Amino acid sequence: MDPIVTAQYGMLAATRRFEASAQRTATIGVEGSTASYEQEAVEQISAKHQFTAQLATIRTADAMWKELMALQERP
Structure with a gap:
């Protein structure tokens, strides 16, 4: 499993969470509307x-x- 790819998907998920909260x-x-500033502030943080x-x-x-x-390059 590639940790960079996994982290990229995590970043995408975080971005989507933030956008949905916004x-x-x-x-x-x-x-x-059932949203509240408090709940959305916590979600965005x-x-x-x-x-x-x-x-x-x-x-x-x-x-x-790296x-x-x-x-690997060292003799």
Whole structure:
């Protein structure tokens, strides 16, 4: 399993969560809306942290790959 691909899917999921929350936030105050600022703020912060964690995974996998390649080049 490729950790970079997995993390990319995680980033996509976080982006979609954030966008869905932003759309719900835009409906606050509209009759029939069940969204609240508090719930959506928590959702957006959570999505941001999910995205950041996935980005850290990609950076770590990239650093490990570079180190592995450097080890292979050494005599």
